[in-house]
Amino acid sequence: MLSVNELYSIEELRLKAKERLPQAIFDFFDGGAEDEITLNANRQAFRDQFIVPQGLNDVSNVDTATNILDHFFSFPCAIAPTGAVGFGWRGGDLAIAKAASSHQIPYTLSTTATASIENIARNVPGRLWFQAYVLRDHDFFFKLLQRAYHCEYEALMITIDLPVGGKRERDLRNHFSVPFKFTSLNMKDFASKPRWALPMLLGGVPKFENLVGMRNTYDYGEKSASSVGKYYDPSFDWEALAKVRDYWTRKLIIKGVQSPLDAKRLVDLGVDAIVVSNHGGRQLDGAQATLRALPAILKVVDGKIPVFIDGGIRRGSDIFKALAMGAQGTLVGRATLYGALAAGNEGANRAIEILKDEFTRTMQLTGMRTIAEIHHYGNYLLANNK
Numbered sequence: 001m002l003s004v005n006e007l008y009s010i011e012e013l014r015l016k017a018k019e020r021l022p023q024a025i026f027d028f029f030d031g032g033a034e035d036e037i038t039l040n041a042n043r044q045a046f047r048d049q050f051i052v053p054q055g056l057n058d059v060s061n062v063d064t065a066t067n068i069l070d071h072f073f074s075f076p077c078a079i080a081p082t083g084a085v086g087f088g089w090r091g092g093d094l095a096i097a098k099a100a101s102s103h104q105i106p107y108t109l110s111t112t113a114t115a116s117i118e119n120i121a122r123n124v125p126g127r128l129w130f131q132a133y134v135l136r137d138h139d140f141f142f143k144l145l146q147r148a149y150h151c152e153y154e155a156l157m158i159t160i161d162l163p164v165g166g167k168r169e170r171d172l173r174n175h176f177s178v179p180f181k182f183t184s185l186n187m188k189d190f191a192s193k194p195r196w197a198l199p200m201l202l203g204g205v206p207k208f209e210n211l212v213g214m215r216n217t218y219d220y221g222e223k224s225a226s227s228v229g230k231y232y233d234p235s236f237d238w239e240a241l242a243k244v245r246d247y248w249t250r251k252l253i254i255k256g257v258q259s260p261l262d263a264k265r266l267v268d269l270g271v272d273a274i275v276v277s278n279h280g281g282r283q284l285d286g287a288q289a290t291l292r293a294l295p296a297i298l299k300v301v302d303g304k305i306p307v308f309i310d311g312g313i314r315r316g317s318d319i320f321k322a323l324a325m326g327a328q329g330t331l332v333g334r335a336t337l338y339g340a341l342a343a344g345n346e347g348a349n350r351a352i353e354i355l356k357d358e359f360t361r362t363m364q365l366t367g368m369r370t371i372a373e374i375h376h377y378g379n380y381l382l383a384n385n386k
């Protein structure tokens, strides 16, 4: 059997995860909404952006480190929140969080994680962010924020692109519900991967630990994984966000920004950073690729707050492209997920190592020695493809 050190790209980790998991479980992590146009467009936009390297700079030592929101990052990447990781690898949330911590990049814990706010805070020495969906049960929502505050999470990330769940047809076809159950419809698929299925049968199906105790918590008969969206509050609006801003006194990051109009209003509201994101193509299919949405958003934000981007980042050179365009940092979702789904903590570590190594090499090959230089040369580093 290959060790993860013999896997050389995020795609190879993805294929390893695919081999290990039942189809329904792999598809839940890998898939997007409807025709997966946005899922693919995110990736394609990075592929379509070419780089213009500069020569004759001494690149024997390059410094990939940066500072965003008073955070030290060993390179400009943070872990995006992803729910339900434990369905693919028991303890997967902790596996990714520990990998992030050992690489000195922030880890974002999802509301729908399969590890609790307290468990992650207790076991991870690194700096943590907490992602919250605004729940219909407002009391419960504010209690989640209190818990994250008491556990010293440094930033709160509110996701705004999920007023309702997206239509993920792979999950519907695979009879995959959240939380999943072993049923006659999926038994054959699940039984085909005994190394995955046995620990699930023996140890029980992981829970959304942070939602335990919420009023009207999921019953076990949901039809699709995205139906978990029904616990989120579709009436959440600007007025409600202003209340969250008043309530949360540490850094507030808004994720899921796609419109420059929203970006401008968020700056005016006093948020600390935004993430240009379309949820990795899992929500609105037909939403434009994030790399394409980025320039207009950067223009209105005008350097007033940091702008992150996620969606489709699978290579260190993708991180470089986003930075050259003007983003301060990036988030990765599936890249580290694939690593953890392939081989737990070792796999998540390997994913970050691959991205960081590729990013460093891209800096050397383009003649850039610091993050500041990438920002300084900006558009000169990007081919005008049109």
Ligand SMILES: Cc1cc2nc3c(=O)[nH]c(=O)nc-3n(C[C@H](O)[C@H](O)[C@H](O)COP(=O)(O)O)c2cc1C
Pocket (backbone or CB within 6 Å): 028, 029, 030, 042, 080, 081, 082, 083, 084, 110, 111, 112, 113, 131, 159, 255, 277, 278, 279, 280, 281, 282, 310, 311, 312, 313, 331, 332, 333, 334, 335
């Ligand atoms: C399986 C999965 C679960 C996710 N869960 C959440 C979540 O709980 N909260 C959230 O804000 N975003 C969630 N996302 C979106 C990610 O935070 C991120 O925006 C997206 O994965 C970025 O695209 P990438 O996977 O191509 O890197 C999830 C994404 C995936 C793939």
